[in-house]
Amino acid sequence: MGQKKFPQIKENYSFYNNLLAERKSIFTEVIEINKTGNNHNTLESVEEVTHPSATEDKMVLLVDVKVNNHNFFQFKLRYKSFVPTPFFRFDSDGETHRNKVDGVELKDQAITTPHFHKFNENGIEIAYKTDKLLDPKESKALEDINICIIHFFHESNTRLKNDDFPEIKIMSDTLGFKMTKEDPNQNIAFL
Template structure:
């Protein structure tokens, strides 16, 4: 059985407001320069969003070795310790506990969004776009496009109606072998 988030269960109106109200990023381009403390193979970003009166943080994680493996999270620790809205591009299938649906309808494969119902239980869902295999494939191959989809679902913009772009790493952190050898030294360009 899933753990119940009592803060969300007891104040579902505030939770709903945190998801649907407009929030803004302060950066046009979001660079994932930091490493996640618990996973050195994952690039990480965590910054507050512009939203009053709550302190909402946007968290982005992207694996370095798997281009299509990333997560977007919203956290408001003044309301609840757990992220209250999340997108998972990869990972385990989620099993919703709603008994009114059949077993097949309760299974939600990744990619999917995670949120809570009014009982404070985590539920996963796919948007219409994520249910379309062709659109899903396009989204998973472009972290910025997928982030725009997340922003559309959670009402995040930069600053008015635009979406921020996610850059999985910056130029200064690309691992290069910087030796003194000229890689073009033995190439004859004349013949």
């Protein structure tokens, strides 16, 4: 996986830090994940986010869930008029990210999922884990998308109203079968 580098973040790092640090608001109480994403492997929802410095374009929260594995999800904050890619994101599953950053020993460069992504002062995307993601019990609880969205909102300083958080409903317009990669025929003997 190539390392993403964006000069506009390096040149405007204080603005980038402001996007991350300043309070962001969302007004959707229930995020419905029902629509197929662009790559047809995910279901997604796009929610508008308000931020005091995001005046040129809409800031959005994207919530992606794999069609065949609802435990594989991403939360992404994007402000396209500043940078085309999400400027902050969370990956619940997927590939290990390697932070190729000067001064970080090779053994410390691999960041397994789940992890967050943000950009450093050089405009290079880096992955990192919070204390909760490093704690095995906390990390296990964060496999639940509705608990994890709260952690994402805390880490990104995003809120619904005062100090509330949205609920996520996946495929609420269907019969509600939870999708996993488990084989439904495992442990069944065909005679």
